[in-house]
Every structure is written in C-alpha cells, then in structure tokens.
Amino acid sequence: TFPSLFEPVHGSAPDIYGKNIANPIATIWAGAMMLDFLGNGDARYHAAHNGILAAIEQVIASGPKTPDMKGSASTQQVSDAICKAILA
Incomplete structure (x- = not known):
C-alpha cells in the first residue's frame, strides 16, 4: 500500500x-471517497x-442548505439530514 490523503480542499x-x-458536504x-479507495474494489x-x-445529492436537491448555498441551516442540520438520508 502507499500513503493516501483524504480531505476537503x-x-x-x-x-x-x-x-x-460551515458547509459539511465536502x-x-x-469520507465517501476514502471508503471507495481504501475498499480496494x-x-x-x-x-x-x-x-x-x-x-x-438528495439533501442538495431538497434538504436544508447552509448559508453559502443560499440557505439558513446550520452545519449540524445539514449533517443530520445527510445521515438521515443514508439510513433511509
């Protein structure tokens, strides 16, 4: 294996x-890209x-949005919405 780095830029x-x-999407x-890469196929x-x-994608289309996306939701609210969508 070789060193890998996963971070939002x-x-x-x-x-x-x-x-x-702050927008948590990146x-x-x-983290999703890390799973795909480290899963090694x-x-x-x-x-x-x-x-x-x-x-x-679901949250971007119809869920809460942080101020940078013209919304008023908090970091926590967007994160929670993504987690809920994952578990649905």
Whole structure:
C-alpha cells in the first residue's frame, strides 16, 4: 500500500469558525471517497460510497442548505439530514 490523503480542499475560513454555518458536504464527500479507495474494489465499500453520494445529492436537491448555498441551516442540520438520508 502507499500513503493516501483524504480531505476537503478549501480555505480555513476563520471568519466562520465556531458559528455552526460551515458547509459539511465536502468533508462528508471526502469520507465517501476514502471508503471507495481504501475498499480496494470491495463491493461493500463501493456501495457505502454510492450511498453517501446519493444522500448528499438528495439533501442538495431538497434538504436544508447552509448559508453559502443560499440557505439558513446550520452545519449540524445539514449533517443530520445527510445521515438521515443514508439510513433511509
């Protein structure tokens, strides 16, 4: 194996630190990509990746949105909506 790095790529955004308004989608998406990569072709990991992406797409289409997406939801609310969609 070789070293791998999985992270959302964006600035540190110190102006929104601690305000619970950061968009969590990139972080969750990075986790999905990590599962797909580290699963090394295992269908279970690929299915988990696909389930997470489907949940993200569902929330983007009709769920709560953080201020950067013209919404008023908190980081926690968007994260909770994605988790709920994954488990549905």
